Amino acid sequence: MPEIEKFEYLILGSGQGGKLLAWHLAKSGKRVAVVERQWVGGSCPSVACLPSKNEIWSAKVAHLVRHSAEYGTTATSVSTDMTKVRQRKRNMVSGATDFHIGAYKGTGAELIMGVGHFVKPKTIEVRLNDGSTRLLAGDHVYLNVGTHAAIPDIPGLAAAQPLTHIGALELGYVPAHLIVLGGGYIGIEMAQAFRRFGSRVTVIEANAQIMSREDSDVADEIQRILTGEGIEFMSGVKILNVNGISGTKVGITIQTSSGEQMIEGSDILVAAGRLPNTAGIGLENAGVELDSRGYIRVNDRLESSAPGVWAIGECAGSPQFTHASVDDFRIIRDNLVGGKRSTSDRLVPYCMFTDPPLARVGLSEREAQVKGIAVRVAKLPMAAVLRTEATSETQGFMKVVVAENDDRILGFTMIGSEAGEVLAAVQTAMLAALPYPVLRDAVIAHLTIAEGLGPLFSNIPSRSVN
Template sequence: MSTQTQLAVIGGGPGGYAAAFLAADLGMQVTLIDMEKNPGGVCLYRGCIPSKALLHVAKLINEAEEAKKWGVDFGEPKIDMAKLRDFKNGVVNKLTGGLGQLAKQRKVNFINGRATFVNSNTLSVAKTDGTTEEVVYEKAILATGSVPTKIPGLSIDSPRVMDSTSALELNDIPKRLLVIGGGYIGLELSTVYASLGSEVTVVEMLPGLLPGADRDMVAVLERRVKSLMKNVFTETKVVDLKDNGDSVTVKLEGAKVTEPEQTFDKVLISIGRRPVTTGFGLENTKVKVNERGFVITDKTMKTDDASIYAIGDIVGNPMLAHKASAEGKVAVEAILGHKVAFEPNAIPAVVFTDPELAWAGITENEAREKGIKVEVAKFPWGASGRATTLDRNDGMTKLIVEPETERILGVAIVGVGAGDMIAEGTLAIEMGAVVKDLELTIHPHPTLSETMMFAAELYYGHATDMYRPKRK
């Protein structure tokens, strides 16, 4: 069987389906190819969405415990694992099923299978029903995503050693859990398991958690993380893993480790992700891959093969769903001949822990490393009325400013709901807003969002709810 199409999209994740849907909306004939029953990719099936559903439950458990000091005692939580899994799976099925319907409504030809390039204009698709289909296309968008990275030399085949995918299946709650990796995935899953009752130890090889974020913001998060976990070891390496059948023995190497050899019921390896750029015939095209395995593209997302574009995790960091979606839309517009380029001034990042941590634009650390002169305004949530009503003063809103122009170069927020607040900062950076723009924008009271306005006021030394000597 052979199909001809204007656009073939390989990979049905946030980048792939965003590209396919936009192309269909703009009148193109589109074929979308993915192994899953419906579009969604890692994000919806095994990443962003199921993890956020479980983090919501973790937040409820933690808030119920904290409510005791407010005079409300709900008692000890009773966790029904089967119902919890059903809730998580129900969220996934609802959203992916919805995407399947949207594909049908747009008349996108959705093929379940694995695509391999035969040449620069032809794909061979091994379908999940056992048949093979040839797809001849005018243009293709490659959006094959990424997979968890393994520790070189330490990978053991054991059901007790998990990656993020198996951890989200939530087969059980281990009494003792080791999480290798202090990045956002490791910390989010640590939060889930610790809230559900596991004794969690987190190990990070670098000097601090979340190495991409500013240290002052991470410090706020780290204090609460340490209160939730049994141990958090930084500058610590795992040098050996041994499967004992009913447990895993781990050898740790680090100055802060008092017991080099420890035993856990399960181990979660979460040290990052790598692009999926092998195994589907790229060698039969002109597409080039760099030394780190990322597909090389220009600013329109076009590869070295004029017929093929690439987006998402396979083209480089940050590996974020919203970046992939934006790149997918740029690729479609470029294919249609519109003058576009993927040149964002800011890509927001969010860590959905408790508290949440979010940032966009340049970080203070990055500015210092690059020798960029900046001024910083920090508004602590101890002076926020809304944060106080929530009994969550453990937050901070920070603006990173270009001194000469007062243009906002970066925004960072740590605290409850930071992920929902960072969009305002991202918009400010993209629009070239100056501090005065934020200061003069009337924000609703009492809200956490007004801490953006307060930080802007503080830059000039006259924040209503906090005193700081004038600097301007």
């Protein structure tokens, strides 16, 4: 057994929140160690956010070239070289890795590549990637271990060696027929990308509606747009079994309302949710409790059940977005010096990077109904936003939820060009508690997508007369 090496701060996992905390503390003169088993900087720059958006953008270029005649430019032939798409992505990831290594060296935080396992409270045994072992202890310990793609317990699925988003982003070929299991955000993004690369794509969703967290009109609009691009959807079905090997030939038997049906394809992509990376790392030896879903149980200051141990990001049950992990870092950073920051009052937006993208912040119409909150709702089709006449990006709509009894903006959803950028303006108004007429009457630059906010807020019904 090696001797224990002591650090003031010990972080397991180098995801967004963990690495920012490490660099911040190390620059402050603290002795900090970060244990990472595989991806320097975590999954976001290596196998998730940045790589997926990189390839999604390549897919958009392919789509624009195929439709270039609509804009007056003729392309004589169009084909996708997935090895070049993949290399473009790999080049970006390599640059991000170099940046992260430089940040560790520059701040003085020690990056330790290996697999960590708690052997007792605040003490981690690390099996290094070179085969040796180190024993590390921290006065303060932070868990930033993230999540991984779930593989549903369907007969034959695991044996079929299905892709997850990680493998899909490493493909060097265009699948002939990609079957996507799951109609959530990751599945929908990847489905559109591979359809635009040239694959036939079928999305299978167990629920009656894709994107089950969204209002039905939002999900219906996304499905309508993607169906228009040739993606096939099968919702409200049960997968009975899978046979074959992904990458060669696969068959999926489903139960529909009209009976059993076989779907044959070349590749399977599983996008059916995520599971926390909390099993098998010795958390029981550290006194760290998990909730019923396997996430680390924390309070609103991200403190776990074990004294001196915090959790950051997805493994703590935080919203599964990089920007939420960044805010987790800020909460912990500020509280270390006496702050009173909490996760309970934050407003977390999100975007799905389809084309057009989906962006949402705050309450949806359905969530307001479930919570019994009286609201007024207004919508505006993107075709009514003048800029879309110039760009031919007329699909989608804006939708806002406003309180019935006052003029507070409670939620905003948009499917349309530059949705994430427009979202930020509405989120800022919500954070400032501005009544909606301020945005309705604002002078917004012409000819922009955000200009649509004026007519959107003008569509809000008057308050009910009691």
